[in-house]
Every structure is written in structure tokens, then in C-alpha cells.
Amino acid sequence: MKFNDFTFPHPVLGIGDAIRGITGFVNNPQITVLEDRYKILIECNLTNDDLNKILQEGNAEFLCEATCSNTVYRENTISDNARIEFEVPKKQVKGKVEFICLLVAKKNLLNYSNADAHPDYSGFTFDLDKGDILVFFGEFNFDADIKYEKLKAVSSFMEVVGRDDIEYTNIDLKKSKIEVQLPTNEYNIYRGDIIAQEMKFAPIFHASFVLNALLTALYNFEDNKDYLWAKALKYRLDNEDQFKNINIQDKDNIPEIAQRLLGNPFGRLLNGLNVIVESTENEE
Structure with missing residues (x-):
């Protein structure tokens, strides 16, 4: 999936130039191979003031979606902070395992706007539903067939x-x-x-x-x-x-x-x- 190719009716940090700000991962996501599972550690990077305020008020949360098309595996992990840790059972994945990391609305957000949004959004506000995407941090994958x-x-x-x-x-x-x-x-x-x-x-x-x-x-x-x-x-x-x-x-x-x-x-x-x-x- 090329998530960066998606368009949204509201500005999303990390998608094109919709919002100014630094996003991505602090370091490369870490994949630790255990006996019967993979341990995943991700640290997201967010520098936008308006979005950090929404996060601090408890109105947003970090989400990482893990999918494997070969086994139809799909799992979402939620975190209240930028450090996301979870495990993927080896028996549930085969071949490419893909991950997408986001910041999403934890509840409905009325009249959302962002001071660093592109001028095209100037003067507009947006009513966002719970689960709507605020930030795209990035995506990565690994191959479960590789003996790391x-x-x-x-x-x-x-x-x-x-x-x-x-x-x-x-x-x-x-x-x-x-x-x-x-x-x-x-x-x-x-x-x-x-x-x-x-x-x-x-x-x-x-x-x-x-x-x-x-x-x-x-x-x-x-x-x-x-x-x-x-x-x-x-x-x-x-x-x-x-x-x-x-x-x-x-x-x-x-x-x-x-x-x-x-x-x-x-x-x-x-x-x-x-x-x-x-x-x-x-x-x-």
C-alpha cells in the first residue's frame, strides 16, 4: 500500500504539504525475533503544536496497523504516547508483513483546524469523527520468511x-x-x-x-x-x-x-x- 497517495477532505500531516511539521520515526522501527513471535518497537516523531495539544488533551492516540495479505492477518495497536510496542505471533503471518503508523482522533473533534495547514485550507474548519486520521507517520514492512x-x-x-x-x-x-x-x-x-x-x-x-x-x-x-x-x-x-x-x-x-x-x-x-x-x- 502507498498510503501517501491517498487524499483526505481535511489536512493530514505527512500527506504531501497539507500541514507543515516534522513527522516520521525517531529511529528505524525495531523488529526483535523471539521463539514464537516478533516484537515490534516504533517511536513516532511529531513536532506540530496544534496536534501535540490535541494529543495532550487526550483527544488523539497513536495507532499502528499490522497486516499480512498472505494469511489475512490484521491487527491494530493503540498507544497514548509516541512509543508503540506490540507482538505479532509467528504462526499468524507468512511472507510480507506491512505496518502503517498514524495519529487518529480519539473522539469526535468539532471545528478542527491547524495553524500550520497549507494556505488552501485557510478559513476552513472540519468536523472530524472518532478514528479520522490526523497524522501519517509512515509505513514499513518485513518478510516473515526471512530468518532474521x-x-x-x-x-x-x-x-x-x-x-x-x-x-x-x-x-x-x-x-x-x-x-x-x-x-x-x-x-x-x-x-x-x-x-x-x-x-x-x-x-x-x-x-x-x-x-x-x-x-x-x-x-x-x-x-x-x-x-x-x-x-x-x-x-x-x-x-x-x-x-x-x-x-x-x-x-x-x-x-x-x-x-x-x-x-x-x-x-x-x-x-x-x-x-x-x-x-x-x-x-x-
């Missing part, structure tokens, strides 16, 4: 498979996970007990085909942003402090973004090789 608690694991967004019909490694971005496709012979070597079960080789994999596959994915991110792997990576880019000042829209940043996502794969590669060399020398 495991996002830093490469396996959360990438997997390696074998294919009989290819001669060289292929990267398939049209799946829920980035798929590194190896020719069957190479895949059998990769999955063999000697390599697959040896943790010392993990940094080598990350600095080689895992990094190459991730670079390919990031350079083609916009064309594949609806796939689950892209949503998982976007969540990390939007919520981790290490990505605050680095924009994926600038292609020059992509090599650094990829290395940050993988936890400095080249540094770990060199340290890993050093461990292998030292262990070999000790065995001799």
Missing part, C-alpha cells in the same frame, strides 16, 4: 548446488537464495568429506566463489530485489551500523559492501592460510 536471527550466516542468502549440464560455474539469482551452480565433478569434490567438513577451508571458500557470487548479486541487486536473498541483504544494509554511511546505489561501494557482508573475507583468508601452514609445519 541467522542473517549473518552465508547460508541464509546463498547455497552451492551441482549441475550436470554445465562446464563452468554459474550464478543463478532467480531463486530464493543466490545459487552457486558447480559442474557435477567440481561439486562432488566440494562436498567430499575431506573439504566440506574442514572448517579451516571456510575462509578460502568465502574469499573465492562466495565473494564472486555475492558481487554478481549486488551489481544486479535492483533487478532482483523481490527475491528473498535480496530482501535479506537489504535488511542488513538498512539496519546494521556498518552500512550507515555506505550506499549500494553507488556501484563503487559494492566491493566494500560485499566484503563487509562476509566479514572481511580476504583478511580471514590470509589468517586461515597461516593456520593451515602452521598446522602442516607442526605435523612435520
Whole structure:
């Protein structure tokens, strides 16, 4: 839903330039993953004097509507202050869960006007009913299919498979996970007990085909942003402090973004090789 595209018969802060004032969220909404539910924390930002007065008089309240079209889940949470906290049961949602945050009239408001309203509303007052919208703070969503608690694991967004019909490694971005496709012979070597079960080789994999596959994915991110792997990576880019000042829209940043996502794969590669060399020398 694009709530900002709606029009109202009365001025609503946050919709176009109907009312001057700052609105939105103090920080990014927080989503905490618990065993059987998601905990949501939202802090709304409101600086309009007339609306703050209505709120202080007990004539308005904060509302967050959570919906999931895949399961027909819908729940409204009401709060008397700008901090809204609630929980969403995991079993009731699947796929995209959407949230809209508003300030609404708690009771009928007669002759409502706002000193900071656009000049088009000058001289007009409005009789508002209980539940009418006063402020649109914003909307956000998350994907319940993403295992947020495991996002830093490469396996959360990438997997390696074998294919009989290819001669060289292929990267398939049209799946829920980035798929590194190896020719069957190479895949059998990769999955063999000697390599697959040896943790010392993990940094080598990350600095080689895992990094190459991730670079390919990031350079083609916009064309594949609806796939689950892209949503998982976007969540990390939007919520981790290490990505605050680095924009994926600038292609020059992509090599650094990829290395940050993988936890400095080249540094770990060199340290890993050093461990292998030292262990070999000790065995001799």
C-alpha cells in the first residue's frame, strides 16, 4: 500500500504539504525475533503544536496497523504516547508483513483546524469523527520468511548446488537464495568429506566463489530485489551500523559492501592460510 497517495477532505500531516511539521520515526522501527513471535518497537516523531495539544488533551492516540495479505492477518495497536510496542505471533503471518503508523482522533473533534495547514485550507474548519486520521507517520514492512536471527550466516542468502549440464560455474539469482551452480565433478569434490567438513577451508571458500557470487548479486541487486536473498541483504544494509554511511546505489561501494557482508573475507583468508601452514609445519 502507498498510503501517501491517498487524499483526505481535511489536512493530514505527512500527506504531501497539507500541514507543515516534522513527522516520521525517531529511529528505524525495531523488529526483535523471539521463539514464537516478533516484537515490534516504533517511536513516532511529531513536532506540530496544534496536534501535540490535541494529543495532550487526550483527544488523539497513536495507532499502528499490522497486516499480512498472505494469511489475512490484521491487527491494530493503540498507544497514548509516541512509543508503540506490540507482538505479532509467528504462526499468524507468512511472507510480507506491512505496518502503517498514524495519529487518529480519539473522539469526535468539532471545528478542527491547524495553524500550520497549507494556505488552501485557510478559513476552513472540519468536523472530524472518532478514528479520522490526523497524522501519517509512515509505513514499513518485513518478510516473515526471512530468518532474521541467522542473517549473518552465508547460508541464509546463498547455497552451492551441482549441475550436470554445465562446464563452468554459474550464478543463478532467480531463486530464493543466490545459487552457486558447480559442474557435477567440481561439486562432488566440494562436498567430499575431506573439504566440506574442514572448517579451516571456510575462509578460502568465502574469499573465492562466495565473494564472486555475492558481487554478481549486488551489481544486479535492483533487478532482483523481490527475491528473498535480496530482501535479506537489504535488511542488513538498512539496519546494521556498518552500512550507515555506505550506499549500494553507488556501484563503487559494492566491493566494500560485499566484503563487509562476509566479514572481511580476504583478511580471514590470509589468517586461515597461516593456520593451515602452521598446522602442516607442526605435523612435520
